[in-house]
Amino acid sequence: MYRPTVTSSLFGLNRRQLLKAGGAAVLTTPFVSRAWAATTEINMLAWYGHGEPDVVAEYEEANNVKFVPKYYAGGDNMLALIAQSPPGTYDLILSDAEFVQQLNAAGYIEEMNAADYPLDDMLHEDFSQFPGHWADGKMYSMILRGGHLGVSYNKNSVTEEEAQSYACFWKPELEGKVGHFDWHLPTLGMMSLYDGNGAGLWDLNDDQWAKVQETTMSLRKQVGGFFDYGGTFNGLKNGEMQAMCGIGDWITGVLEKDGAPVASVIPKEGGIQFTESYSIGKGSEKADEAKKFIQYMMSPAGQVKSAQMAAYPGFCVTKAGRAALVEADMAEAKRSHQIDGDSQDPITLIKEGRIHYRDIPQQQTLEDWNDFWSEYKSA
Amino acid sequence: MSSNPEQRPNLYALTWRLPIIFWQLIFFVGPVLFMVAMSFFLVKNYRMTEAFEFVNWSRMLTRGFFWDSYWYTIGIATLSTVCAMCIAFPAAFALAFRASESTRRWAIFLLIIPFFTSYLVRTFSWFVILSESGVVNAMLGYVGLGPYTMLNTNFGTLVGYMTLTLPLVVILQTVTMANIDKNLIEAARNLGCSPLRTIWQVIIPLSKTGLIIAAIFCFILSFGDFVAPFYLGGSQEPTLPILILDTTKSGQQWPRAAVVAIMMMVTLFAIAFTGIALAYRKGKGAK
Numbered sequence: 001m002y003r004p005t006v007t008s009s010l011f012g013l014n015r016r017q018l019l020k021a022g023g024a025a026v027l028t029t030p031f032v033s034r035a036w037a038a039t040t041e042i043n044m045l046a047w048y049g050h051g052e053p054d055v056v057a058e059y060e061e062a063n064n065v066k067f068v069p070k071y072y073a074g075g076d077n078m079l080a081l082i083a084q085s086p087p088g089t090y091d092l093i094l095s096d097a098e099f100v101q102q103l104n105a106a107g108y109i110e111e112m113n114a115a116d117y118p119l120d121d122m123l124h125e126d127f128s129q130f131p132g133h134w135a136d137g138k139m140y141s142m143i144l145r146g147g148h149l150g151v152s153y154n155k156n157s158v159t160e161e162e163a164q165s166y167a168c169f170w171k172p173e174l175e176g177k178v179g180h181f182d183w184h185l186p187t188l189g190m191m192s193l194y195d196g197n198g199a200g201l202w203d204l205n206d207d208q209w210a211k212v213q214e215t216t217m218s219l220r221k222q223v224g225g226f227f228d229y230g231g232t233f234n235g236l237k238n239g240e241m242q243a244m245c246g247i248g249d250w251i252t253g254v255l256e257k258d259g260a261p262v263a264s265v266i267p268k269e270g271g272i273q274f275t276e277s278y279s280i281g282k283g284s285e286k287a288d289e290a291k292k293f294i295q296y297m298m299s300p301a302g303q304v305k306s307a308q309m310a311a312y313p314g315f316c317v318t319k320a321g322r323a324a325l326v327e328a329d330m331a332e333a334k335r336s337h338q339i340d341g342d343s344q345d346p347i348t349l350i351k352e353g354r355i356h357y358r359d360i361p362q363q364q365t366l367e368d369w370n371d372f373w374s375e376y377k378s379a
Numbered sequence: 380m381s382s383n384p385e386q387r388p389n390l391y392a393l394t395w396r397l398p399i400i401f402w403q404l405i406f407f408v409g410p411v412l413f414m415v416a417m418s419f420f421l422v423k424n425y426r427m428t429e430a431f432e433f434v435n436w437s438r439m440l441t442r443g444f445f446w447d448s449y450w451y452t453i454g455i456a457t458l459s460t461v462c463a464m465c466i467a468f469p470a471a472f473a474l475a476f477r478a479s480e481s482t483r484r485w486a487i488f489l490l491i492i493p494f495f496t497s498y499l500v501r502t503f504s505w506f507v508i509l510s511e512s513g514v515v516n517a518m519l520g521y522v523g524l525g526p527y528t529m530l531n532t533n534f535g536t537l538v539g540y541m542t543l544t545l546p547l548v549v550i551l552q553t554v555t556m557a558n559i560d561k562n563l564i565e566a567a568r569n570l571g572c573s574p575l576r577t578i579w580q581v582i583i584p585l586s587k588t589g590l591i592i593a594a595i596f597c598f599i600l601s602f603g604d605f606v607a608p609f610y611l612g613g614s615q616e617p618t619l620p621i622l623i624l625d626t627t628k629s630g631q632q633w634p635r636a637a638v639v640a641i642m643m644m645v646t647l648f649a650i651a652f653t654g655i656a657l658a659y660r661k662g663k664g665a666k
Contacts, residue, residue: 073628079425080631106424176528182614184629225531225613235613238510240530370629371442377617377625378447 042289044069045081046094047276048229049311058305059296065289067092073228074183075099076366082108088283092290097275098359100141101132109279110287114139118298121318123347131357133277141277142294145306145314148264148346148355149186149248150271155261157242163265166194169245175222179241182226184373186246186272189358191216193269199353201272203362213372219245220379236262249336250274250312256335266349273346273355276314300324308332315346411644418637425631439638445622449642452602452618455533459540459601460594463548466541467593471552472578475559487553490546501542502606509535509611531613539607544597551596555589556582591658595651602647619643 044051044067051069060066072078075096082090083106095103103109119128122143133141151163157177162168169178180187192201192212204212227235232251235241237260244251248271252262278294280287296302303321306314308329315338316322326333337344349355361369421430439445474483493501508514509529519525529535559582567581568574583590601607605620614621619639626636 076425076628076630083424083426083631179613182625223615224528225615226617227613231610231613234506235531238506239512240510240528367630367632370625371444373629374442374444374448374617374622374625377614378444378451 038064040065040286040289042067042091042286042293043089043281044092044094045078045090045281046071046092047073047311049309050094052309052311054308054310055305059293059302063289063292065293075102079103079106082106082281088281088285090281091284091286092293093279093281094144094276095141095279097130097132097141097143097277097357100277100279101135103279104132104135104140108282109140110282110284112139112142112280112291116291116295117142118318118320121320123317123319123322124350126350126357127317130275130277131359141279142298143275143277143317144294144297145303145317146273146275146346147248147250147312147314148266148271148273148349149190149246149250149358150264150266152236152244152247152249152252152262152264154236154239154242155263160263160265163263163267165267166190166245166269169219169222169243171243174243176224177240177242178219178222179224179232179235179244180226181232181244181246181251182228183246184369185358185360186274188212188216188369188373189272189356190245191219193272193356196269198270199356201270201356202359205363209364213376216372216376217379220376226377236260248272248274250314253313253336254311257332266344266354270354270356271349272358273350274358304328307336307338414637414640417634418641420634422630422632422634427631427633435632435634435638439635445639448617448619448622449646451616452620452643453646455536455540455608455618456598456601458533459537459544460597462537463541463544463597464552464590464594467545467548467552470549471556472582474549474553475556476561476564483553483557487550490550493542493546498543499606502539502610505535505538505542505611506530509538530611531615533612533615536608536612539611540601540604543604543607544600547600548593548597551589551593552586555586555593559585588658591654595654598650598654599647603643 042065046069048071049055051067051071056067070081070090072081075098078093078095079099079102082093082103093103093109100109122128127143130141130143133139133143151158151166151168153163153168157174158168158171162171168174189201192204192208195208195211195215197204197208197212200208224241225231225235227241229251232241232244232247233255236244236252237255237258247264249264252260252264255262278290278297280290280294284290297306298318298321300318300320301324303316303318304324307316307321307325313332313336315336316325322333322338325338333339334342337346339345342348346355360366417427418435419431419433420427421432421434422428474486478486506513510516511526511528511530513529515529516526519527529538563585564577564581567577572580603620605618605624608614608618609621609624612618617625619642623636623639626632626639
């Protein structure tokens with residue numbers, strides 16, 4: 001009678017072959033597990049969208065890393081999250097430029113080596129030494145992208161000519177149809193520009209601040225609501241709001257791509273630029289990985305990813321990035337005016353002095369502005 | 380010498396009460412005490428630091444916008460309570476006195492179902508219905524009316540509050556009225572009481588406790604709700620929950636937000652205790 005042996009029943013291997021295979025498996029296991037373990041997790045603190053697959057998936061796959069994003073809304077929120085976390089919690093910090101100074105002052109970010117980044121390829125000379133990004137000749141943050149805030153409107157209710165001034169928000173037909181992005185900084189900055197404070201829009205003395213408050217209060221009867229990102233998006237999309245104060249192409253751009261009749265322009269009084277920059281978290285054990293990712297985002301491919309970001313678009317800051325965008329996605333380059341010679345080219349607007357970098361109030365505290373914002377909302 | 384057994388603590392009963400006591404201590408008393416303490420803390424460099432300063436109280440309570448929000452929240456929550464009670468009463472009356480036992484059971488089951496879904500999702504669905512290009516305005520358009528602005532208004536906020544509270548109010552009213560002794564109603568009718576007078580002088584007094592409890596629940600839920608005034612009311616005239624959010628957003632002022640929260644709790648306690656006292660107050664001649 002045939003009795004199957006162990007060796008013959010196991011895939012037809014004899015004992016010697018089985019031992020060999022088993023030994024090989026045992027010896028290679030540590031390498032297999034090490035290969036799995038090599039997927040490095042990078043903790044990212046950022047506005048929503050920066051850690052989403054449309055931006056990072058390709059990089060993750062190519063570099064065997066995994067981003068673990070923690071999203072925030074607003075610079076205050078970001079600072080609080082860092083303040084309440086142990087050092088080294090966040091490897092990569094995406095911050096609004098006006099908060100970099102505070103990050104640095106509090107010792108939350110590492111010094112960066114300027115030579116690691118394409119500072120000689122910037123589209124505007126300001127970007128090489130962006131305000132607040134350098135201290136005592138040392139660099140602490142790398143500008144990634146920007147966007148401009150101005151008059152955002154529904155083309156069916158506001159003409160392009162009317163949108164050339166913030167005065168359009170007071171248009172009688174828009175009563176109850178003007179929405180606010182629920183953050184005091186951009187709206188009050190715009191009101192300051194409307195009051196003619198120009199480059200000094202954040203540096204207001206008592207009289208100027210009182211005037212800005214008065215101007216803002218006069219807009220209250222026009223206001224139909226105060227919204228977060230989703231609400232702003234919905235309000236413009238379903239037509240409840242016909243104009244929006246405090247936003248720009250970062251929201252209308254997404255809707256425009258979707259076919260909605262909305263647009264954003266920089267009015268004659270000027271616009272405000274939001275600027276987003278990457279820093280490396282103090283105490284990060286993955287500083288090299290973080291640096292490598294920032295280098296990628298500053299490369300032409302990374303700049304294109306940033307400009308096309310699904311959550312909200314932003315313009316390229318490097319010449320090579322813009323060239324790559326034009327080549328890869330002419331439609332988006334045209335829509336966002338990132339074409340040399342375009343009159344609404346964001347870089348041209350900065351050069352013409354029509355754009356002012358977003359900042360925090362110089363003579364009042366953020367609390368003063370926020371208190372007024374609460375008063376305004378309840379008026 | 381002998382001790383009165385009625386005065387001796389019943390350890391068996393006390394043991395069974397322990398879980399609820401612990402629950403209250405851990406999830407209510409503890410956090411409330413911490414919140415009270417926090418209202419005296421200070422925020423330095425976006426980080427809370429322990430202190431005992433009254434600056435948060437003076438800062439919040441001397442601001443006009445706080446009191447505007449406070450009275451607005453009380454007003455809209457009261458309006459919500461009145462609306463919910465009025466809308467719910469006929470439905471609850473019908474379920475309690477007109478519907479069969481099985482219909483009532485099914486109706487209560489159906490009223491519970493909304494609680495299985497996210498309130499936020501239910502609120503967002505109102506966007507489609509209430510927007511200017513939404514379902515309601517489309518239907519009104521067929522008869523030559525509208526469009527009316529319903530989102531980002533007090534009406535929108537009220538719709539949200541009703542979404543949250545109405546099923547609960549109907550359930551509480553129904554259960555209360557269903558437990559009224561039907562003989563008393565029949566007696567009133569036999570003695571010549573009109574249907575309306577029967578409601579006013581028999582049904583409402585007999586279901587007073589349940590009705591007041593339903594109203595208190597409705598008020599508490601509306602008063603503390605953030606979703607409806609923010610998403611359907613457009614944050615126009617911020618309610619106190621929205622003010623809490625605004626306060627924490629700017630400079631992470633959790634201590635000031637704690638002041639707002641404590642004011643809300645004190646108000647709710649006052650209203651709840653007054654309501655409960657009214658609910659259980661015995662009428663004239665009662666023994």
